[in-house]
Amino acid sequence: MRRPSIARQESMCSDQDGPTGIIYVAWHGKGKEREDVKAAIHNRWRRFAEEAISEQQEIVSGKMSSVWMRDDLYICVQLPHEGPDFLEELLLELGNRFKEDWECRFMQAALGGRIAELNLHTGISFVERLLPGCYDDLWYEGMKRAIIHGQSPSAPERSMRLRMFNQLIHGRQIYPVYQPIISLQNGTVYGYEALSRCPDNRWFTGPQPLFAFAAEEGMLYPLDRLARERAIEESAGLARGQKLFINITSQIIEDPSFTPGQTRGLLEQFGLSPHNVVFELTERSSIEDFGVAKKILDHYRNQGYQIAIDDAGAGYSSLQSIVELQPDFIKIDRSLIRGIHHDSMKEHIVQHFTELAAKMGISIVAEGIEEEEELSQMRAMGIDYAQGYLLGRPQINIGRA
Known part of the structure; x- marks a missing residue:
């Protein structure tokens, strides 16, 4: 120059x-x-x-x-x-x-x-x-x-997104909302799924773009850790015996920065134990090394945590994940639940998951229930638990309508 x-x-x-x-x-x-x-x-x-x-x-x-x-x-x-x-x-x-x-x-x-x-x-x-x-x-x-x-043609935009991302992380501005998971046997609230949210801003329109950016920038671990911490910190109202479902991604458990054991101290600080927590492993991204994933998840199980495979039926390797990781819960993706009472193919697929889960001693959670007919179909098929707008929308406070 x-x-x-x-x-x-x-x-x-x-x-x-x-x-x-x-x-x-x-x-x-x-x-x-x-x-x-x-x-x-x-x-x-x-x-x-x-x-x-x-x-x-x-x-x-x-x-x-x-x-x-x-x-x-x-x-x-x-x-x-x-x-x-x-x-x-x-x-x-x-x-x-x-x-x-x-x-x-x-x-x-x-x-x-x-x-x-x-x-x-x-x-x-x-x-x-x-x-x-x-x-x-x-x-x-x-x-x-x-x-x-x-x-790069997108350098200013990327830099602005990175600045906003760092502000959200350092300011601990990620916050949870909680959606109830209902037992279809007795109609009680079995637990809550903690869903991460972020304040409105011009760079991230919601949690999905935020987590996608974090993955692209190699900063998924600090975001996931903060989301997990905030889910626990704001969980006042969780009744004795109820479960708190917390999302983690397959990339996190294979990240060298991932250090098991940090969550337990936080739980004790807020009067909870590992027996209250179910870690949801999303199925929307593939698991590269089942051996590593199983080793880390077994470490959690030995402490009393339970494991769920989330978005089953929408990911890359649902059956392999279930067989390899042997989760405590399978959460059926909403794409298979939506309109199931009108779609025999969806019914066959969900039935397949139900039969497999029964043989392995795994509980099924149906996601995305929005119509009475879908709920009736889940009951008729012997599904254990369900969640969706029909049963309860995500709320800031646990146990409040």
Whole structure:
């Protein structure tokens, strides 16, 4: 990367007292190789960007100016005197705003519509107060950091998601709701499934996107641990003998960071024991090593915990998981329960699970009961337990309607 001239940098930043943000903006992708795209970027991109910066200047408190290196743009933003976390978030917001707005507007204006293989990349960095004689090195390093950050087209969005994820974890903002599990033999509440929730925010629309992001970033363990802790901490109202069903994923039990034994101390702190807890192992992701999984789950069983296979019938290896892990409960996925009274094939599949469970001494929980006919069918088939909106919606407090 060729360094821009020191004089050019001094002229635009010498009047700034405080940190300066750098937002790298450049077009990437195979679409850039097209002759019409090359011509549009060469002839219209600089004018478009300068006008767009002027528009943004009206809503950004700090002064903005530009440095061009061919068709790559570096937007320099005068930043307030705040901590690095605040400054990073401010720059990420700006970078993400520029990408979302300018990418669409420029391609529509200059190329007549969206080009799938063409993307606007943005990356950010910030430089502390510049000292006389140090402009060249500091700016050059800041520009390099912004370029590296902007290598991925989704860098600002990913960084914002990561910041929000860390805020949720460090602020312990994950919270549980509890859905009752009803005994179909006597109609009593057998236990509750703890379901994780997070506050409304622009980056995660619910728990599923949050857990998916954690898995992608290799941060599933801290999220799972927090969800487990919060489920126990808020479980006041659980009656003697009732069960607390807590979800864990197959990735967690194979994670080298997973350390069995941490949950027991927390249970004792809140007047519970392992006999109150059923760990639900989701079937929506495959188990790579049944030997490792069985060893860890046996460790839990020896302490008094019970194990459930969740989402059975919707995953990759339901029968193998049941045979290999020999759970205490099989939770039949709602996709097999929904409309079962109208679908003989679903009935055959659920009956198969029921017969297998009976031979192995395993209890069945039917998930997603929403109609009286579904509930009647479950009773007729001899299903042990059921949960669903018909029987009780998830609530913040255990035992409260």
